[in-house]
Amino acid sequence: MNSVSRLSLFLAFLTLGVSVLAAARTALPGDDLQAVLNKGKDLVLQKGAVYEITKTLRYTTKGQKIYTAEAMYPSEYATLRLASKDLMMLISAGGAENAILERVICDGDRYNLSVVPKPRIGGGGQPALVHFGGKGGDGQIVRHCVFINTRTWATLKMHEGASNMLTENNLFFGAGVDPRGNGRDLNEVPFGWADLISCAASDSIIRNNLMIDPTDVGVVLYCAPGTIVENNVVASVSRESLGGINLVDALDYYKIENSENLFDYRGVKVRDNFIDAFGARIHMGIPVGCVVWVPHWRGRITTGGEITGNTITGGAGAYGIVAHGIRDWKIVGNHSTASYSGLAEYGKHPNPPDEPGAFIYDADSVVDCELQPEFVKSKRHIEHLLRTQFAPEDANGYQMHDYGHEEVAAVVNAAYLEMLRRAPTEFEFNNSVELLRSRQRNADGLRRQLMNSKEFRDQHGDMFPADLHPFRVKLWFDICDQLMRENGGMYKVSKLYQDALAALHADTPVNN
Template sequence: MFTDGGPGTKVWLCPGTTYRITSTIAFTAADQQLATLGYKSGSERAVLKIDNPALATAIQGDCRRCARVAIRNVIVDGGRAAFGRVREQHAPGLVVLGGNEGQSVRESWITDPRGFTAIHVREGDKLSCKGAVIERNEIGPVGEEYDPAVDGPDPEMSPLGRPLADGISIACRDSVVRDNKIWDCTDAGIVVYCSPGTQVAANRIMTLRRSAMGGILMVDATPFDGDYSGVVVKDNILDAASRAMRVGVGVGLSILSDDIDTILRGGSVISNVLKGMYMGFGIAAAGLKGWTIRDNHSDARHQGKRSPRCFDEPVNPAPTRFLYHAETITESKIQDGFVDSDFAYIVCIDGLEDGTEVHADELDDVVEEAPEAAAPPPPPAAAGAAAGAADTLSTGSDVLDGILHHSQARLLEGIADMGKYIDALKRAEQPPRGAQAHAEAEADPRSLA
């Protein structure tokens, strides 16, 4: 339809309908849009569900002519639970955009990619990507936890394909990643590949049933040669609620390696909040020039145990709120309270909670797993106190159950938002926007192949 329609084509999907796709939906021209009719939310959004063991990318919009293409109000299920990982070293993302200007993903739920990330915004062959907007989405769960017994000594070389995956991977100038709720991304919730001028703001990243290497990572010098000028990571909440988050915000190559020679330039990390019982290092920084790190706060418990994957030298310090290697940081403004230490590959720690069960009273948000044959598992409801109530909502009708879950989620969101507002008054912060409602109902399948 996009090929035949040309620039400006809008493809409307029927609300509440699941479309099983066997080939990639590809944008082909400028200003095209894929959306649920009426821009529905929650369980009324259309579901695009991969139904092909050879397919990893559901939607692709990184063509040379794809300026301002948009994805709105849809659910995209990558099918890793059904088909497993893609056994390629560089498996593609579930939603792939980039190489152009003004592209967007809004108010959608992206889950269970088979490749390395849920949303990939590429820089383009000539670093031409700019002005992408990724906002008000729900992303998760994403990837599988690394298991040396299954994957071998290096997750990158696992015979089953790479287990870990990111929520959002962005390499695009002057972009915005904001107000997204992201959970259970086993690599990192958000990875910023330089992306000069980009703002990452008011996102909430949680570990509920799967551990994560990191919350927000800026640990690459490519593809913009270490240029993070104008990048602002601000007002995000990193919540290690019930599984390990090994580092909340990581800045510099030595987060994932022993490289202290490569320098990342510019950028700011401001007014982010760390919380949860299972946080490793809160903010860790090394190999920087011209950065500002200020007004960040931790209410988390910082813990973790050294694993065999750690290097022998240097010996990393114990997990702490704020860590930096001062010798490798120049012309930067760093808030008080940072511990100065040499370190390398600090994500080599394991959480002390590994193997424990999730308890409702431990969580601010809970994921309720859905049957394998249904739509993807619903996003976290927004009130831990009432988490158990979701298990009782069963009428025998998927449609009615979806309506009940939707209503419950909206009510719980209201309660949670009030609590967040009260907390925000105490901290003088703006609370993040709540998640969209549950998405469980599955109607008659159709094909967009």
């Protein structure tokens, strides 16, 4: 090889090396992150770094990626954290085909920034913390991320207009405030409940995500024909959730052509998920059809989905799978070990709904469906089973509806397990039940009482009451991170969740 050839080869390798280094340059805190995205480059974040975000980060190019360099476990992920009181959306990949978000902590910083003021209504009219999908957003991926402290009605949105999206192997810790005020930032007013995953994208997959403490719904499908929701965990540990996995929305975008009132859930498969009312009520585990949620949508019929192999468990259940206004659905092979005792009726209501139960359907409006034999016909009605609005209000305007026997036991046991890593004594249990039932405390109030105990302070030091939920997020985050390290990374979330509960346990609750 002559000297000219050697020089050419050297320059070629040098150019290749420079281009690789340039492509992989890690952005540092304080850098202009949007400028990187505007150039069409991947945004590579520094391992373990925290980035304060004051303007929504927006993907600009097909196949663009935001990720943490060389990160394997959640504690190594970079954090993108909202840092403006006026900002609600952290990241938008709307319309960016094949965009990827991977190994990043997305933090809405709710308990520092508080929430954006809004009327006394819950949900709607706000952007999600992270917005994916939309027209042109096909093939997007969100995986191995952690979502915490959203300030708005949804944490991760998979918007209609997109297809073939994938959301898998993510951790979600808390979203919004429940009807009793649990999860509340100390400055907010009712009601700021929130979803964890809101999906209207078609032919997509939501798989193996651990979702703890939604307050609106864990996963909600807005028709989303062809979408599969499988092997996820939705657990209410400290806050009530109105729904576990919802199939109640008749989105006009998916109205079946040439039909008067049919909405498309064809190809939807909700299978092998684990829904746990562990320490707070889940009002409906899997509601199916509009009227159980929104009575004024009477006459809208959803068609074509399958619900199979799901498990509903926990001591604080209200209703399990309830079906109304559906056609050509298959609901078979689901299991219930939950206690259903959630109560919400006050005064003399002339037409109360059916008592809580595992599998209930409305015989007149469930047409041409295959139902498992455990289903029972509704005797009165199963319309609008979110029966919270009739309860007496506390000083902050939250509704202190009554607890069922099993429900209140689950709430007390979960509070002691999280805060003191043990079961309550019989005296502590009975005293806590009385505080809850007499409306002197909600579940957050009970936890804050335990935070003020010598036992808690000896373990964790002094802590401000406002730091309850940041403490809880860190507790679950650290446990999951350690378990993932022991198992070489993310594993099946139903096992991860059970392992995390086992890590909390020192004793078995003495009251069940």
